[in-house]
Amino acid sequence: MIKIIDLDHEYRKDNNTSIKTLNKVNIEIKKGEFVSIIGHNGSGKSTLAKHLNGLIIPQKGEVLIDDIKVSEDHNIWEIRRKVGMVFQNPDNQFVGGTIEEDMAFGLENIGFPSKDMMGRIEYAANKVGMGNFLKRPPHKLSGGQKQRSAIGSVLAMEPDYLVLDEPTSMLDPKGRKEVIEVLRELNKKDKMTIILITHFMDEVVYSDKVIVMDMGNIVLQGTPKEVFHNKEMLAQINLELPKAAILQELLKAKGINFKDEVLTKEDLVEEIWQLF
Ligand SMILES: Nc1ncnc2c1ncn2[C@@H]1O[C@H](COP(=O)(O)OP(=O)(O)OP(=O)(O)O)[C@@H](O)[C@H]1O
Numbered sequence: 001m002i003k004i005i006d007l008d009h010e011y012r013k014d015n016n017t018s019i020k021t022l023n024k025v026n027i028e029i030k031k032g033e034f035v036s037i038i039g040h041n042g043s044g045k046s047t048l049a050k051h052l053n054g055l056i057i058p059q060k061g062e063v064l065i066d067d068i069k070v071s072e073d074h075n076i077w078e079i080r081r082k083v084g085m086v087f088q089n090p091d092n093q094f095v096g097g098t099i100e101e102d103m104a105f106g107l108e109n110i111g112f113p114s115k116d117m118m119g120r121i122e123y124a125a126n127k128v129g130m131g132n133f134l135k136r137p138p139h140k141l142s143g144g145q146k147q148r149s150a151i152g153s154v155l156a157m158e159p160d161y162l163v164l165d166e167p168t169s170m171l172d173p174k175g176r177k178e179v180i181e182v183l184r185e186l187n188k189k190d191k192m193t194i195i196l197i198t199h200f201m202d203e204v205v206y207s208d209k210v211i212v213m214d215m216g217n218i219v220l221q222g223t224p225k226e227v228f229h230n231k232e233m234l235a236q237i238n239l240e241l242p243k244a245a246i247l248q249e250l251l252k253a254k255g256i257n258f259k260d261e262v263l264t265k266e267d268l269v270e271e272i273w274q275l276f
């Protein structure tokens, strides 16, 4: 379990001023949950994510990964082993000349036995649907394939938690879909805990929990339905509803009413189907 307790963060500037970026943030994430974090630019999402694997050490408050304190220096390698991170730009995440080399590099770094390495690499590559591309250099991959490989490289280290900071924001719609499908499958089949930071509302509708941030504060937290129910609040902080929910509103304006609120495209198709 991940526990974030009363976490504050300030970036100090050269001229002795500081920017408060996190303000008494409290979050609990259970093993096996799919949690999405959304919020406008500069709301503190990346700062929060960096606390989860010790890229930033808590200044005030605490972050606990399975009860291990991120604030204590000697825990840092254990924390990094437990929490895998994937970032926005797929091109910045490759160190190897091929996917296989990239995955091997990470494993060598943690002293993984070389006789078991190929098995682990194939396992991780297959998890992200890249098993047939192991000899490919990154520049011969699509954005979606690159980002899936980056996820594979992290999975090869067998983390307990996977944190992804806007992993789809530089991808085309096809690449975005591929990455989200991989994440959903990892969560469903392997019970992998996923913490997804995104600004695409359509990506968060499949989460167990959505956390909404604004100016360093958590302003909403709940299931996608609970969160997207707060239309006015979301509009105030410049966040849109998922496309299916917008479409439902448009249909309502034309006199087509559904009994329940819909958020996913699948729900919407089902509701329309029931009308006939
Ligand atoms: N290294 C830094 N030094 C100083 N200020 C920073 C630094 N990193 C972020 N900030 C500031 O902290 C605030 C929160 O930034 P953060 O990157 O955590 O937000 P975010 O929600 O991830 O934004 P985005 O959607 O643009 O990725 C912003 O005002 C940002 O300018």
Ligand SMILES: [Mg+2]
Residues within 6 Å of the ligand: 045, 046, 047, 165
């Ligand atoms: Mg960010």
